[in-house]
Amino acid sequence: MMLESLSMILIALGTVFFIAGTVGLLRFPDIYCRLHALTKADGLGLALIALGVALLADSMGEVFRIILIWFFVAVASATCGHLIARYERRSGEGPSYD
Amino acid sequence: MTDPLVIFDLLLGLSIVALALAVLSVRDLFAAIVLFVIFGLLSALAWVRLSAPDVALAEAAIGTGVTGALLLKTLHHLRYVTGTLDRPEAMNLTPVTPVPMPVLWVNAAFCGLIALGLAVAFLEAPKVGPGFDALVAEAMPASGVDHPVTAVLLNFRAYDTLMEVVVLLAAVIAVWQVERGLSEAPAPHLGEVWQGFARLALPAIVVVGTYLLWVGAEAPGGAFQGGAVLASVGLLLLLSRFYVPQPAHRGIARLAFVLGTGVFSAVALLVSGGGRVAFEYPLEHAKTLILLIEGLVTISIAVTLAALFHGREPVALGEEERRNDT
Numbered sequence: 001m002m003l004e005s006l007s008m009i010l011i012a013l014g015t016v017f018f019i020a021g022t023v024g025l026l027r028f029p030d031i032y033c034r035l036h037a038l039t040k041a042d043g044l045g046l047a048l049i050a051l052g053v054a055l056l057a058d059s060m061g062e063v064f065r066i067i068l069i070w071f072f073v074a075v076a077s078a079t080c081g082h083l084i085a086r087y088e089r090r091s092g093e094g095p096s097y098d
Numbered sequence: 099m100t101d102p103l104v105i106f107d108l109l110l111g112l113s114i115v116a117l118a119l120a121v122l123s124v125r126d127l128f129a130a131i132v133l134f135v136i137f138g139l140l141s142a143l144a145w146v147r148l149s150a151p152d153v154a155l156a157e158a159a160i161g162t163g164v165t166g167a168l169l170l171k172t173l174h175h176l177r178y179v180t181g182t183l184d185r186p187e188a189m190n191l192t193p194v195t196p197v198p199m200p201v202l203w204v205n206a207a208f209c210g211l212i213a214l215g216l217a218v219a220f221l222e223a224p225k226v227g228p229g230f231d232a233l234v235a236e237a238m239p240a241s242g243v244d245h246p247v248t249a250v251l252l253n254f255r256a257y258d259t260l261m262e263v264v265v266l267l268a269a270v271i272a273v274w275q276v277e278r279g280l281s282e283a284p285a286p287h288l289g290e291v292w293q294g295f296a297r298l299a300l301p302a303i304v305v306v307g308t309y310l311l312w313v314g315a316e317a318p319g320g321a322f323q324g325g326a327v328l329a330s331v332g333l334l335l336l337l338s339r340f341y342v343p344q345p346a347h348r349g350i351a352r353l354a355f356v357l358g359t360g361v362f363s364a365v366a367l368l369v370s371g372g373g374r375v376a377f378e379y380p381l382e383h384a385k386t387l388i389l390l391i392e393g394l395v396t397i398s399i400a401v402t403l404a405a406l407f408h409g410r411e412p413v414a415l416g417e418e419e420r421r422n423d424t
Contacts, residue, residue, distance in 0.1 A: 075295060
């Protein structure tokens with residue numbers, strides 16, 4: 001029971017970060033700010049949700065798989081963010097500093 | 099009190115229809131591809147909600163992952179051919195001439211017929227009922243595997259699966275023929291972070307793909323899902339230039355293309371005779387034969403999908419000139 005409520009809180013908290021990231025994606029002015037909001041907030045949101053789901057897992061094998069999924073999604077989304085920013089900087093305008 | 103999941107299902111269904119409309123109506127091809135990938139991911143989620151994890155895995159791996167990569171590669175090539183590569187102002191342009199109206203109408207007619215057929219099939223299907231569950235469950239001991247979907251795909255309805263493998267083989271043959279004279283768009287330079295990611299992800303993808311194949315005997319997974327995941331190994335190798343296709347490797351590539359189809363058909367024919375029909379595996383060898391077929395079909399699928407991503411047949415420079423002369 002204790003574990004379940006803790007997991008609920010973690011998943012809810014993770015969802016809040018995802019919503020914050022999405023609001024940033026919709027509201028921020030340029031692609032760099034949007035990437036910043038999205039990659040950071042979603043990274044944290046994903047970690048919290050993965051932790052919450054791992055608490056509900058039945059076996060150590062499931063926990064291990066959730067950790068693996070978390071790790072690779074985190075690495076892949078960071079790489080994607082980097083690739084998008086890199087493409088934009090090379091072909092378009094660099095970030096503005098004013 | 100309605101189940102809160104009903105609301106989720108409704109939203110999911112509406113999102114899928116809305117995304118399908120958006121894919122068709124958006125003008126920017128890149129946006130269309132991204133929307134198509136999201137459409138595929140939500141469809142996979144819908145299959146999970148329909149308790150069909152096997153279809154969900156296939157949709158996510160092949161329908162979304164590999165198809166998305168193929169579409170992006172095609173767009174890259176289109177931009178290269180039309181000279182709009184790396185020009186952001188060309189982003190919103192469609193780099194191809196419009197499709198002629200008669201072609202559009204013929205396509206629309208065929209799509210309409212398919213939609214009509216699906217609608218009829220949907221309306222005629224019994225609303226409730228066990229479907230084929232009971233029949234499959236009854237026949238499971240004769241299948242050699244423990245997962246009903248694998249039993250249906252590789253044993254009871256193996257002929258259909260063989261045809262799916264043949265479709266892939268036909269596709270790669272067509273691509274090698276059609277793209278013969280095409281010049282190759284340079285691979286995008288993706289930088290060091292990408293290289294590091296590829297190095298990190300490669301071994302993990304090999305493990306996941308093999309796991310999906312192996313687990314197919316008793317849980318959702320199997321040759322197509324495992325093959326699609328393993329194909330992404332090829333995609334990573336090609337994109338990061340760890341492997342550049344050589345003309346000398348064509349022989350082994352051709353062997354890999356036909357391996358699955360060849361062994362599948364050979365086994366199907368060899369087990370026939372002595373009162374059995376084709377595809378009727380003897381029970382004591384069923385598991386071994388199914389694993390053998392699945393393993394080799396997986397290799398074929400992985401290599402074929404990676405070759406489709408690469409596109410044109412790797413031809414030696416001299417050979418290409420000779421071909422253009424004639």
